[in-house]
Structure formats: structure tokens, C-alpha cells
Amino acid sequence: MEKDYTPPHYSNPHMDQTDINYPGPQAAYPPQAGPHAAPFQPPPYGFGHPTITVQPTMVPVVAQMAVVNLTDTPGRITCSHCMTDIITETEYINGLLTWLICGTLVFFFCWLCFWIPFCVDSCKDVKHTCPNCKNILRIYKRL
Numbered sequence: 001m002e003k004d005y006t007p008p009h010y011s012n013p014h015m016d017q018t019d020i021n022y023p024g025p026q027a028a029y030p031p032q033a034g035p036h037a038a039p040f041q042p043p044p045y046g047f048g049h050p051t052i053t054v055q056p057t058m059v060p061v062v063a064q065m066a067v068v069n070l071t072d073t074p075g076r077i078t079c080s081h082c083m084t085d086i087i088t089e090t091e092y093i094n095g096l097l098t099w100l101i102c103g104t105l106v107f108f109f110c111w112l113c114f115w116i117p118f119c120v121d122s123c124k125d126v127k128h129t130c131p132n133c134k135n136i137l138r139i140y141k142r143l
């Protein structure tokens with residue numbers, strides 16, 4: 001009676017372990033990533049994430065940007081005085097750069113050349129006026 005009794009959960013340390021059928025990591029988990037495994041593929045875009053839609057907003061900055069962009073050439077803007085879409089009239093006036101170049105020429109004894117900046121439009125400031133209401137819209141200063 002005692003000789004034939006073997007407890008059901010007792011394992012013999014000398015017993016061959018290969019016949020034991022227990023759930024290994026292969027059964028409980030997906031295959032491990034190896035050199036021949038397929039690369040990880042993320043779920044398609046939008047899966048599990050809320051879809052965010054951004055509504056475009058119109059910003060009325062066109063008129064102000066046009067005034068800023070008036071340089072030494074006539075520009076197309078909406079006049080702020082008569083609210084008319086116009087192309088500005090330009091007039092070249094003597095500015096700080098004109099007198100600075102003149103003074104520099106005099107300082108370096110170029111007496112015969114001091115008048116040149118007053119004849120070159122690239123040395124002068126530019127006054128933009130409205131051809132409709134004759135108001136001054138902007139004076140473009142080079143310095």
C-alpha cells in the first residue's frame with residue numbers, strides 16, 4: 001500500500017523534462033521579434049486617436065501689408081483716405097542718405113562730385129501719394 005503510492009504533484013528530479021506539456025511563451029504571447037520576423041507595423045493612421053480638423057481662418061492683413069511693401073516703385077494698394085484701389089504716384093525727395101553721400105564726397109575733397117546724389121534717384125527717399133485724393137500714403141526712407 002505505501003510502496004505503490006506516489007503523490008500526483010511530486011516531480012522526480014531525474015525525470016526527463018521533455019515530455020512535460022506546459023504552456024510556454026509561444027502559446028501565451030505572439031512570436032518574438034527575430035531576424036526573420038515581420039517588422040512592426042503601426043496601426044493605420046487615426047486608429048485610437050481623435051481626428052482633429054483645423055478650420056482655416058481669414059485674416060484681413062492685405063491692406064496693411066501693401067502699405068508696408070511700398071518701396072521705391074509704385075505699388076497697388078487701397079488708399080486709406082478715399083478707400084479706392086489705386087497705384088501710388090511716386091516722387092523722389094532728398095533724404096538723409098542723399099545728404100550723407102553729399103557730405104562724404106565733400107569730406108573726401110570730391111568737390112566736383114557733391115551734386116551727384118541729388119540727381120540719382122537711388123539715393124533719395126520716395127514719397128507715395130494717392131492719384132485720386134493727393135494724400136501722402138507713405139514716405140519710403142532709405143535710412
Ligand SMILES: [Zn+2]
Binds near residue numbers: 083131132133135
Ligand atoms: Zn486716396
